[in-house]
Amino acid sequence: MGKEAAKKGPLASRPDNSAFMQQRLPAWSPMLTASTVLPFLYCMAALCMFLGVLLLITVEGTQEMKMDYTEAGSCNDCFKFLQNVINAGKSCSCKVMIPLEQEFKGNVFFYYGLQNFHQNLRKYMDSRDDAQMVGRKYNLKKPSPYCEPYITDKNLPIAPCGAVANSMFNDSFSLWYHSPSGPIAVPLYRNGITWYTDENVKFRNPYSNQSLAQAFNGTTKPPYWQQPVYKLDPSNPNNNGFINEDLIVWMREAAFPNFKKLYGILKRTKEPFTNGLPAGNYSINISYNFPVQHFNGRKQVVLSTVTWFGGQNRFLPIAYLVTSGLVLLMAVILTVIWWKFGRNAKNMEE
């Protein structure tokens, strides 16, 4: 009884009897009826149509040239050469021709592409050490166990450790324009191809007041590499170590087995490349090192121009147009339904 009497106390007093407690908060009750949804649907259809057409026009303005060089031209020999396991790690050079029928206007981007290369395998993806690559001294000498099986080589820690770095794409390209006056090397920017934050924050060389090689003292190169990490770019000393841009590009693992990665951007400083790539014959000299035949892979190079919207991507405009069509169809059907049946409902309401 005593308990109940005590319980009565707070029940009896009704201190903060609010609209919330009585579930009577003021509220807005929208409803999805034909009359509210139809205008929205028509607007949506129109908007999607507009965007779709706009995107389509934009995309049609871009140009793209793809060239599978796995077994093309003289690269066929290199392909066969590398098929032999004994020759792994040996260099092979070849050359493929690319005819450009139209002028590529504006910025031209040079990509390499790989097919059937699974950069997204779980073990592979995990096999890296971001702490090492951000330049922490401790992690440089003690790579993360995730880097298995590329943590140490001959009792020396590998820098950069792990399977991702170890399998870095190591073909190199030089693009030549066969102008009427003879072949001209097409100049490419080889830097500025990464995210600014990657280049400047996420990837850092371990600090050393002496040379870069000194900083990496006590580590060894990944087993499949020919050069240690501090000698990746002989032409540009600032592009070595963990901040080598090709390495950074490679380290951003692709989502799907068929992918492209940026190799360089056309330097539009000199004639005849100030407006982009003129039409004509081009050739690419390839240092053919990366073996793909073991996993049925293909390698390609891609030349492409971009717009504000990105590369040549017809999916988005088409998707917008299809969606627009569907929305329009639905809207028309709904209008018919509303016209035929909705009025009954309306009569009923009145």
Added chain:
Amino acid sequence: MLTDVFFTANPPPPPPADLWAPRTCCCARATLKNTAHIYAVAIYTGMETKMALNYQTKTQKRSAVEKSMNAYLVVYLCILIGKALVNTVLKYVWQADPNRDEPWYNDRTAAERDRHIVIRALTDFLAYMVLFNYIIPVSMYVTVEMQKFLGSYFIMWDDDMLDKELDERAIVNTSDLNEELGQVEYVFTDKTGTLTENNMEFIECCVDGHVYVPQAICNGQVMPGSDSMDMIDSSPGPQARESEELFFRALCLCHTVQVKEEETVDGIKHGLHPGKATSFYISSSPDEVALVEGMKRLGFTYLRLKDSHMEILNREDEVERFELLEVLTFDSVRRRMSVIVRASTGEVYLFCKGADSSIFPRVVAGKVEEVRGRVERNAVEGLRTLCVAYRPLSSEQYAEACHLLGAARLALQERERRLAEAYDQIETQLVLLGATAVEDRLQEEAADTVESLHQAGMKVWVLTGDKMETAAATCYASKLFRRGTRVLELTTKRTEEQSLHDALFDLSRTVLRPRAAAGARDPVSSPPGDCGDFGLIIDGATLSAVLQPGQDDSASGSYTEVFLEICRNCSAVLCCRMAPLQKAQIVKLIKASKEHPITLAIGDGANDVSMILEAHVGIGIMGKEGRQAARNSDYAIPKFKHLKKMLLVHGHYYYIRISELVQYFFYKNVCFIFPQFLYQFFCGFSQQPLYDTAYLTLYNISFTSLPILLYSLMEQHINADILKKDPTLYRDISKNCLLRWPIFTYWTVLGVYDALVMFFGAYFLFDNTTFTSNGQIMTSNTQMMFGNWTFGTLVFTVLVFTVTFKLVLDTHYWTWINHFVIWGSLVFFVVFSLLWGGIIWPFLNYQRMYYVFMQMLSSGPAWLSIILLITAGLLPDVVKKVVCRALWPTTTERIQNADKLYRGQLSEFSPLASLRGGQRDPPPPPPANPRRSDPPARLPPSFAAKKKHMFTRWRPKPAYSSFPPLLRFAGGGANGGRGGAYGSAGPETTV
């Protein structure tokens, strides 16, 4: 606690031999009176005590929603295991090519190579289970529990369920069953104290056919009733006066009422003692208190029991003393009690009062016919009647009686039987004095509540221990049986004339024939479950005969079936003369019938506890008979009328809310995990997660949990007033219709569709093109590649927005809280993502999310695709909603439309019935007769005021005569609206 206590008064009186008997036993929780303390011996504590035996073990009650939830969970578990198995198998198929198994760029360690293939497969399987385990919405259980717990506060806070007199609110003892309140199909209600107030008022007594009505104003004066319907002359002669006084004395003496002087009565409080303002009559039976109080108003006041003498203050203010010799206690088999007293003149009398059926056979003299007529009339009006008789005992007869009683009380074997025999022998050759009538008033709005429950498609059963006539009258008064109701009877009387078998099959034919005919004629007007035109009355004895496995076992099973079939077709069933145990039995029977309907039991007394515990939902009324029912119930409400809001509003809301909660949780986890499953086909079945760990962890906890939780607390698809006003809306959610398999499948398919849109939308964007970021193209003309984490983040962003917008589409009730939580959780997601990717987290080994979100947002195609994918994901659902609303609107949606049209004023002038598209006839307008249960406002003000003063009988005649159900019954053929459809609306059997 569960103790029977043997006690003797202090100082122990010197009877040479007294046996332990129920008489000398003091049951657990007895109230001490007239003594400060007693010496007691606990004779037994344990599982065999009456309380423990009556105590039904509290079984875990689980709601229908929870059962569906578990079924869905099993389905999802199967999907999970299926996915893991499929992926494991595919992985090994895919890896059959050794180059794929271990390409040169992804060497295994030596330890991995040595592992046995079975172990590797098992590891892979488990890894998939871990990867996909989010499809099992573990957090749903947490959210559901929170929703139930927090939601139950709304019931407790509800001011509409606050009883100002008692100062009590609804109490929620189990929050697990909130949504079950919206699913009730059968309501089992107790009569006394639940439908009625259990506040007994003495209405009249009838002595030799003269009717007396106590009247507060004429103090001390007997007013012989002069009802014109009375057939006896209203001028009592001197002889009548003598029997009249004897009758009053009999009532003053024949009871077990105690007089309590102090205010601190730990029990039932009743009227004031004259002179002593602080004394009460207390008794285990409220009828007795009402009778003694009635006598007081008629001039005979029972003062006290002192030294085994009962003292009465008679009309001349003289104290009369009677020596109390024996009390022949009441029991439910005899249904009567007696006292033997010796008057001061030395004469010994036996006074006996009891049910008419147990008194009349023993009467040898008195105006039996007149009294019987009055009793029957009173019973039909719903009054509780008792007959009073006496027998003068000569000293030899008394001695013999003493001998019989003494022997029986001291008997060591079969004492109860021998006592019963002794009582039987003593209570004979009675002279009938008269009869009393006590009214148990209907609770306020009981009729309205019962009517609403009927309209909501519930079947209401009244289970009572009272006799048929009284109970039936209450049922008419409370609109359980309406004018058009054809009442079928299945009682001992009938089974005496006809065998049980024939009676049952007769009834089933009666019930089924017109239904079939009506169904053929107009299938729309009688949807299944709507069979409001049959009522059944069954009594306890017949019921046990129906349920008992009889001699021929083959038939008994079918009896139960036939009985259930009859009951299914009756909207109202009255079970009278039920033992408490039978109440639970009935509930169990209905629960176990083939449709497994959801049952609700409501009662106020300890005898309802077993029923309350047995039913799916047990509701206790905080009544006069203690709090045992309230304590054992799942919900306790102050009054019966609160059941209406409890079921029609709270039950409805909670069902809608939790079903959306459950479906939505499964939906959002399908959306969440299915892309991850699809991704396995592109990453060589290597268990690569699509989303970052933080996203995986926080998706269910932070990004999508609060909006649905708040939705499931706040949602009101229809205004509460409309729900209360139109109980038929309750039918819209009956039979767990929002958690049926088709709807579950729809949600799952929608989830899979959304997942496909999200995944492949992003896939095509990434795969055959240079999906690039132009974040810096303005400044340095660079163009960068996106990796797999960007892909996952893109899918995840679309996912979070789609899933939240889906809820936005479903929300009908936008309070500021909903706005805050829904937009807030989206903002939180964005802010979290910015923060999570904005810093090189020093404690993390990987920095895979660094700047991924920002880079993604700085890319035009990402924005465009996010918008496109969200639109595409939501489009089918929007279209489905609109089309369904236009073509096949539910009643709920019609009302929503109408309410919108009338700008929320629908409840003011409701043409609701016309909206329902001929589904149901409008309920007949309430008859204009004033009913007892009505608020006094219905009577002329003068009468309303006087009603407090026990003026019941002085009503003007038209009002009175319009009440008796018999009259209403007779008029049923003429104005029994829908009853006419079935040809005859007249009573098949009368009460």
